[in-house]
Amino acid sequence: MLHLRLITPTDRTDAVIRLIEETVGTAHLAVMPGAARSPAGDIVMVDVAREAGDELIGGLRGLGIDTSGSIAVENIDLSLSTRADRAEDDAPGEGADAVLWEHLAEATHEESTLSVTYLAFLTLATMIAACGVVLDNAILIVGAMAVGPEFGPLAGFSTAVVRWRPRLAVRSLTALLVGFAVAMAVTVLFSLFMDALGLFTEERLEGERPNTAFVYAPDAFSFVVAVLAGIAGTLSLTSAKSGLLVGVAISVTTVPAAANAAVALSYGDTGQTIGSTNQLLLNLLGITLAGILTLLTQKWLWRRAR
Missing domain, CATH: 1.20.1080 (Glycerol uptake facilitator protein)
Structure with a gap:
């Protein structure tokens, strides 16, 4: 699993949330409105199966989050969660074969x-x-x-x-x-x-x-x-x-x-x-x-x- 921490402009947060919810293989979505100060905006955190990570990151860049906000990605070494297990099962392909191009x-x-x-x-x-x-x-x-x-x-x-x-x-x-x-x-x-x-x-x-x-x-x-x-x-x-x-x-x-x-x-x-x-x-x-x-x-x- 990958953990994404996003800083999103307030006017794009809803679009980001829709993208995350529509992406197969995501779990543990958390939104903290107005929590970001530099740059100003909302903080959105989500876990995503590795095999779905490249698609989600590409979609976020398409929304301009990399230029108007921030996209930080971390590897999760251990995740004890039934929801996370289900997300990995739902995501197409195998995590070991996935390439995170960015x-x-x-x-x-x-x-x-x-x-x-x-x-x-x-x-x-x-x-x-x-x-x-x-x-x-x-x-x-x-x-x-x-x-x-x-x-x-x-x-x-x-x-x-x-x-x-x-x-x-x-x-x-x-x-x-x-x-x-x-x-x-x-x-x-x-x-x-x-x-x-x-x-x-x-x-x-x-x-x-x-x-x-x-x-x-x-x-x-x-x-x-x-x-x-x-x-x-x-x-x-x-x-x-x-x-x-x-x-x-x-x-x-x-x-x-x-x-x-x-x-x-x-x-x-x-x-x-x-x-x-x-x-x-x-x-x-x-x-x-x-x-x-x-x-x-x-x-x-x-x-x-x-």
Whole structure:
């Protein structure tokens, strides 16, 4: 179930109440006339089954509540109510399959922001991965994958394409491209610094690396895994199971490939630099295509289910 808290202009409250009452899957409607002060108006609260949430939110936006008032949405972790159970039974479809498009667009918008924090996480992840590739340490590679925040912009771009949001698409691409460019540039300097300290050596990079050589040797499996990870990541976002994103993050080699390219570049190894860059681009392409196709499929299936 979802809990909606609305601030509605007084002259639109009746229309909002009619919309809520006509929406199948709603329960626990409460109205507090004149309770809102900024903006002034009435407060309307209602619970709605997740599978009916997108329709109701769309109707509220059609009434202009998002511009003249406020729409706040929260997930309800526990609801002990026979009425709520009946509302979920009445609503068409399954809650686990429902996509809250407005929530998805808002979440990916935030994750696609080119902020100092985003750059810091991506840069730190790339530097950790650089240590992993030089030491041929799979544990460091996995840790770097988990730290990397690059799935946010990838999901944002996929959502922007499906929802036709050009500004979100540009924002996501900017965060992705600038983020990796900054992270790789800093990692080149980090590699040179570590080499000066004697902690990184070209012999280690060029030597046998059975645990990490895959990051500069892309093949068909690289693309297949990226596609599967993109599907899983998109499903985890649309079903609000964000905890699964950690598993998605450690299944693709975006950050390790970027790190290997940076370290190889610092030593002038053109072969590994090109191979790692190809691995990076192949993974980004696979995740993006999978995200777009997954969202389109979900949209089509949900329309058929309703």
